[in-house]
Amino acid sequence: MSDEPLLRVEDLRVEFPTEDGVVHAVDGITYQVFKGRTLGIVGESGSGKTVSSLTTLGLTRRQGARISGRILFEGRDLVTCSEEQLRAIRGNEIAMIFQDPLSSLHPLYRVGRQLIEAVRAHRDASRQQARARALELLGLVGIPDPARRVDMYPHEFSGGMRQRVMIAMALANEPKLLIADEPTTALDVTVQAQILELMERLQRELGMAIVIITHDMGVVAETADDVAVMYAGRIVETAPTGQVFAAPQHPYTWGLLRSIPTLERPRDEPLVPIPGTPPSLINRPSGCHFHPRCAYAQPDHARIDPALEQVPGAPEHFVACLLEAETRLRLWQELRAGRKPEQAIADVGLPEAQV
Amino acid sequence: MTALVEARDLVKHFPITRGIVFQRKVGAVRAVDGVSFAIEHGETLGLVGETGCGKSTTARLLMRLLQVTDGSIRFDGEDVTHLKGARLKAFRRDVQMIFQDPYSSLNPRKTVGSIIGEPFTIHRLERDRAARKRSVQELMEMVGLNPEHYNRYPHEFSGGQRQRIGVARALALRPKLLIADEPVSALDVSIQAQVLNLLRELQSSLGLTLLFIAHDLSVVRHMCDRVAVMYLGKIVEIGPGDALYGMPRHPYTGALLAAVPLADPSRHGEQRRLLGGDVPSPANPPSACHFHTRCPKAQELCSLEEPPLEDKRTGTLTACHYPLEQQEMAQLGLRVPG
Numbered sequence: 169m170s171d172e173p174l175l176r177v178e179d180l181r182v183e184f185p186t187e188d189g190v191v192h193a194v195d196g197i198t199y200q201v202f203k204g205r206t207l208g209i210v211g212e213s214g215s216g217k218t219v220s221s222l223t224t225l226g227l228t229r230r231q232g233a234r235i236s237g238r239i240l241f242e243g244r245d246l247v248t249c250s251e252e253q254l255r256a257i258r259g260n261e262i263a264m265i266f267q268d269p270l271s272s273l274h275p276l277y278r279v280g281r282q283l284i285e286a287v288r289a290h291r292d293a294s295r296q297q298a299r300a301r302a303l304e305l306l307g308l309v310g311i312p313d314p315a316r317r318v319d320m321y322p323h324e325f326s327g328g329m330r331q332r333v334m335i336a337m338a339l340a341n342e343p344k345l346l347i348a349d350e351p352t353t354a355l356d357v358t359v360q361a362q363i364l365e366l367m368e369r370l371q372r373e374l375g376m377a378i379v380i381i382t383h384d385m386g387v388v389a390e391t392a393d394d395v396a397v398m399y400a401g402r403i404v405e406t407a408p409t410g411q412v413f414a415a416p417q418h419p420y421t422w423g424l425l426r427s428i429p430t431l432e433r434p435r436d437e438p439l440v441p442i443p444g445t446p447p448s449l450i451n452r453p454s455g456c457h458f459h460p461r462c463a464y465a466q467p468d469h470a471r472i473d474p475a476l477e478q479v480p481g482a483p484e485h486f487v488a489c490l491l492e493a494e495t496r497l498r499l500w501q502e503l504r505a506g507r508k509p510e511q512a513i514a515d516v517g518l519p520e521a522q523v
Numbered sequence: 524m525t526a527l528v529e530a531r532d533l534v535k536h537f538p539i540t541r542g543i544v545f546q547r548k549v550g551a552v553r554a555v556d557g558v559s560f561a562i563e564h565g566e567t568l569g570l571v572g573e574t575g576c577g578k579s580t581t582a583r584l585l586m587r588l589l590q591v592t593d594g595s596i597r598f599d600g601e602d603v604t605h606l607k608g609a610r611l612k613a614f615r616r617d618v619q620m621i622f623q624d625p626y627s628s629l630n631p632r633k634t635v636g637s638i639i640g641e642p643f644t645i646h647r648l649e650r651d652r653a654a655r656k657r658s659v660q661e662l663m664e665m666v667g668l669n670p671e672h673y674n675r676y677p678h679e680f681s682g683g684q685r686q687r688i689g690v691a692r693a694l695a696l697r698p699k700l701l702i703a704d705e706p707v708s709a710l711d712v713s714i715q716a717q718v719l720n721l722l723r724e725l726q727s728s729l730g731l732t733l734l735f736i737a738h739d740l741s742v743v744r745h746m747c748d749r750v751a752v753m754y755l756g757k758i759v760e761i762g763p764g765d766a767l768y769g770m771p772r773h774p775y776t777g778a779l780l781a782a783v784p785l786a787d788p789s790r791h792g793e794q795r796r797l798l799g800g801d802v803p804s805p806a807n808p809p810s811a812c813h814f815h816t817r818c819p820k821a822q823e824l825c826s827l828e829e830p831p832l833e834d835k836r837t838g839t840l841t842a843c844h845y846p847l848e849q850q851e852m853a854q855l856g857l858r859v860p861g
Contacts, residue, residue: 212711326801327574356573356738358798361782365797383712386784409788427716429745430786435764439745441716445681 173200174377175224175345180237180247182216182223189450193219195401196237198476201345204371206378208392208409210385210424214446216401217381221347223247225264226254241345260290263338267350269330273322279306279333280318286340305336310366328359335366342374349381364391385424389413394484397421400447400457403476407485417479417487417496419462422503437506456490463509464491464499464518525600526561527700527732528585533558533594535580539806552806554580556756556813558594559832562700567726567733569747569764571740571779575805576753578736582702585734586618587611599699616646619693623705625685629677635688636673639663642695662691666721683714690721694729701726702734707742719746740783744768752776755805755813758832762839772835772846774818781855796855812844820845 182194194216201207211217222228224239224246239246241262246254258264266272274282283302287293293301299318306314309332322330331351338346348367352360368391371378380391388395389409396406397418405418416422423442444461447453455472459465469490479485480493489496495516502512536551555577562568570578583589585596587603595604603614619642622628629638639659640649649655660670666687677685686706693701703722707715719742726733737743743750744764751761752775760773771777778798800817803809809816815825824844832842847855 212713328801356802357740358573358778358782359801361784361795361797362799364784384784386786389786389788390784413786413788423713425786427713428786429719429741431741431744431768431780431783432785432787435744435768439716439720441720442713443717445683445714446711 174203174242175201175379176238176240177220177224178238178240180220180223180239181235182219182228183234184232185234186450191449192401192452193233193449194223197396197398197401197403199396199403199406201377201379203344203377204375205393206371206380206391208388208395209379209381209398210383210388210395211381211398212383212446214400214449215398216449217398218349220398221264221349221379221381224347225258225262226251256290259286259338259343260341261343262345262347263341263343264347264349265331265334265338265351268354269327269334270322272334273330273337275322278319278321279325283318283333283337283340286337290341301340302336305340306333308339308370309333309336310362311336326359327355328362331355331359331363332366335363335370339370339374343376345377345379346371347379347381350383351380352387353382353384360387367391385413385428386430397424400452401449402457402488403486404458404489405485405487406476407479407482411482411485415479415482415485415497416500417485417493418458418489419464419491419499420458422500423461426503434506438508440503440508456488464513466490466519525597527564527599528562528734529597530561530581530585531559531595531597533581533584533596534592535577535584535589536592550806552804553756553808554805555584556805556808558753558756558758560751560758560761562732562734565730565732566749567735567747569743569750570734570736570753571738571743571750572753573738573779573802575755575802577756577805578753579704581753582620582704582734582736585700586620586702587614612646616642616696617699618702619696619698619700620702620704621686621689621693621706624709625682625689626677626709628689629685631677634674634676635663635668635680636660638677638688639691639695642692646696648696658695659691662695665694665725666691667717681714682710683717686710686718687721690718690725694725697729698731700732700734702736704736705738706735708737708739715742722746740768740779752779755803755808757813757842759814759843760839760841761832766838770837770839770849770852772837772839772841773814773843774820774845774847775814777847777852777855812842820847820851 177199180194180197184191184193209217223235235247280302283305284298287298287301302318303314306318311317311332352363382388392409395409395412396403399420405421426440427442442461453460455470456474459469472490474488474490476486476488479487498516499512502515533555534557535555536553538548539550540546541549558581572578584591591604606614636659639662640655643649643655649658663670668687707718735746747764749763750767751758754775760776771780781795798817810826811829812825815821830842830844832840835841835846
């Protein structure tokens with residue numbers, strides 16, 4: 169693992185002017201990705217997770233996005249790169265796979281042809297060489313009988329196989345960075361397990377960096393070395409995976425962890441939902457953007473907008489929250505023991521949420 | 524006391540035809556291939572399985588939205604398999620469904636009040652407008668919606684709220700059986716818990732019987748008393764939640780549980796045996812035990828003789844010639860508390 173990040177996103181902001189106002193899709197995020205490691209970006213609809221990755225590859229430019237900040241990839245700032253320069257990078261040094269492989273693969277072209285296209289777009293290869301590479305790639309991603317499958321159409325593959333084809337296309341030119349946006353959400357659980365294992369194996373073999381975007385905390389726990397939790401266009405918490413699960417700091421992260429049933433917890437332990445709904449990105453709440461849904465919010469949380477700060481004693485753990493670190497620790501201990509927010513607040517001696 | 528629902532040997536084949544003018548049947552998709560189960564009054568039965576297992580088709584057969592190819596359904600003691608006309612319509616009041624997609628399951632051109640009140644219209648109930656409005660608003664409150672939003676349109680609501688509208692509509696006629704077909708899969712994670720908690724509350728306050736269909740094993744475990752696991756049109760294992768999750772006997776159940784990503788990174792790296800391959804086509808399922816082509820324990824018998832669903836004296840009914848033993852569960856990497 170090298171010390172220099174492969175990708176460094178610095179204070180990225182992405183806005184979309186619309187009839188109803190400016191949508192602040194990404195509101196100043198900073199993160200880095202290292203060679204051979206996986207960053208998991210967790211968030212729900214409207215968190216900005218997808219827009220930030222699409223912006224990395226310049227895919228939001230056509231939609232009239234206003235972009236500021238820097239995206240440094242091996243020293244080059246992708247925000248200022250020309251479309252031609254980006255085209256040379258897409259599918260080559262940085263590749264992306266999307267959620268629904270049926271809509272990402274061209275339905276009218278055979279799979280082999282799409283793979284060949286991916287290869288020949290960036291390499292000087294003859295058709296035979298590219299076809300040989302296509303077969304090699306299909307084998308690499310575990311598609312049985314590649315010689316026969318290479319001439320089939322996407323609709324002739326099952327969901328899991330199509331996702332493998334997408335991964336094969338993404339890997340065609342041995343990218344340094346793979347961005348996977350909800351790669352397994354549309355797949356059955358046993359297929360998901362196969363795909364995640366495949367991605368992990370390929371990462372080990374090729375030394376790729378991976379950014380995996382998901383809403384599934386289980387997937388994050390399985391695949392990511394580091395986690396960034398996004399809410400309303402911001403990163404609200406970031407740390408190595410183990411720390412986020414062992415000692416989560418942000419009430420939104422607590423909400424995510426406590427509101428989903430898992431196989432490990434007692435069967436009838438009540439789920440603690442996060443009340444309300446994700447905020448409008450046009451008219452965001454004042455102060456801390458999460459405060460309207462936060463059970464622990466205090467009066468001045470509606471005024472002050474917290475910045476990401478290091479958690480005391482954890483140099484790799486950052487959180488954007490106005491509560492005291494000590495208070496957060498005690499609240500989480502209560503929640504983890506199965507107590508509800510109201511109880512936790514009472515036990516810790518915090519004044520009830522005033523908002 | 525008899526069960527509320529008794530499904531026996533349900534079969535649903537969808538014919539595959541060839542030819543334009545004269546359609547010849549060249550095969551069939553065996554979506555449901557001999558399924559039997561009961562749902563007791565007041566319980567929540569979960570139906571889990573992956574794509575193509577037949578769980579949604581089974582639900583639609585129970586509701587008589589589809590006609591069975593073979594088999595029988597008894598509802599509250601009455602045989603409803605071949606009901607028609609007025610008696611079928613009367614049956615419909617007792618079984619209602621909540622659908623997966625909160626965006627396509629509500630008519631975008633009708634107000635919420637009209638959507639929730641539609642069951643009354645169809646069954647000619649609550650004809651007095653004022654009384655109907657009151658009933659609808661009562662339902663809205665029951666599901667946590669603001670009754671003043673009676674005249675709003677679906678697009679003015681969030682996904683979670685739309686799902687609540689669907690629940691209110693399903694409850695309008697106070698059905699005996701509520702079928703929830705993937706009710707939360709299309710919702711954001713933080714909203715899922717809201718809707719799941721709502722379903723649980725309503726179940727206990729209204730004494731509902733619930734058939735809960737989902738692919739998310741953790742959600743099903745949380746919501747259901749008993750769970751049935753389906754594979755390629757058959758039930759492979761059925762039993763109380765604790766027994767099924769704690770000590771699965773069928774290798775497919777074991778594989779499903781082993782595949783669930785574990786939200787505990789400290790256990791990352793523990794050995795897991797993953798299920799390989801893809802689900803075979805339901806138009807051409809493997810012989811005898813449908814699972815034998817992917818089963819790590821399959822032997823010759825499995826491709827020759829179909830295993831019956833029976834009690835293996837471990838708490839669940841399992842259809843398997845060589846069910847999982849204790850040490851095999853450990854090898855699979857199952858980490859559910861027993």
